[in-house]
Amino acid sequence: MSIRDKYAFAGVGLTQLGRLPEMTPDELATRAIKLALEDAGLRPDDVDGYIYQGGIGGGSSDTVPLQMTGVPAAMVWQVTSLGSYANVAVAMAIGAMESGLCNTCILLHASSATSRRSIVPAGAVGNTPGAYGWYGPGTTAACMARRFMHLYGLTREQLGAVALTLREYANKRPEAIMHDRRITMDDYLNARMVIEPLCLYDFCLVNDGAVALIITSAERARNLRKPPVYVMGYGMDHSLRKVGKSPEAIHHFDGFVTEKAAQQAFGMAGITIKDIDVAEFYDAFTIFLLSQIESYGFCGRGEGGAFVAAGNLKPGGQLPANTSGTSLSWGYLMGFTQLTEGIRQMRGEGGECQIKDAEICLVTGLGGMVDNGSAANCCILRR
């Protein structure tokens, strides 16, 4: 039996985003959970499931946030799926509710990335990539961008169009970290290079903050404070499946592997990509967003740069996307940045960035490394 529209998001609790050294990840998580309960109109003991990601950039510690909010969850799951974990958490929560493990579940991301500086691992016992000076996913993003430039003629101006489009959205969102900071194409082209061919504005933000999302049955959600946001479907893919007889295919510098995720999610939802009114792509780097526009089929392979430069991600474009400014300009909460904005768009809470009459939203995630296998997943939401 299909899970389409059987479960819905009922609560969103978002803390301040930015540099918050005075708050621990547990305190951020606690605040987010309280805000989500209030948003949904639920009491702490209405919740019996909890899914969170531990450890990335100084995350929350196991059940401390539950103890601090009085949530008596019986099901507590820790996930470690990097940037893909928001959609992993959606699939886990729905699977858990479908099988009767819980009825109402909090999905949580808390991170204290600026104060801990723990994004780049310290390889004390030997680090082969580190011996060559390889540090972090920015390397693989830069190498992916270089492939797109070589294969498809991608230009820095086209990557700049991604950064500028998202910045324009963030400039209209009061809680966005980059709300007050406008950039022009000149600013982009003259920005400090970080890892060529990528500059400062091609990299996502590094910040503190937390968000808690509450998901429950559609029936229950309909009786709560906010309009339900239904999950129509979700799907998972991984570049690992391409390996087969070609071990080097674990690399996917020429584009993310997302076809299975799309097939599953759109199949479950019973819709096609033409039905998507707004999309929230995982955007740790400009090139990641651009590659997914292509891999999900919104434009042809190699056409992503021109698609974005033509203004198609803006309001009124073919595919309004990343409408809060997301990870590049709003705030980085792993894949929860995109899921949170997707839910808000479906509630009509997008403020000045609300896409008019938007009814169906695609939310994507990516986790892993471009050079060593990565997960790609998505979910489809509707109002």
Add this chain to the structure above:
Amino acid sequence: MPEIHKELPAINASNRPYWEAARRHELVMYGCCCGALYSHVTECTACGKPDMKWVRVSGRGEVFTFCVYRQAFHPAWKNDIPYNIAYVKLDEGPILISNIVGCDNKDIYIGMPVEVVFEDITDEVTLPKFRPVR
């Protein structure tokens, strides 16, 4: 202030033959009887009867993709900025993370033919790197 050293490779029981070969200035890959080659220790995913051993490769290949660091993400690399990271596709198939040496960063391009050179780092560690084929 103590000197900050660059990190050394993670050498362990399974990959030791690779690093011992590098010490001898030889590049080896982990190969199966079916012809599949891997840059790391693994079971062969290409055939039903894996029979794995380290085999010497030509050390020739081409730049598959690359980037240039303009910011140090580890303090030991501060004086190397700008430096490159390249993914080199060997003629035999596998792709390795390495550095291109012996040319300016601005002269590196995708498809550039390269060959292995060996940089002795410590008494135990030698890093395979690549230079343009002259």
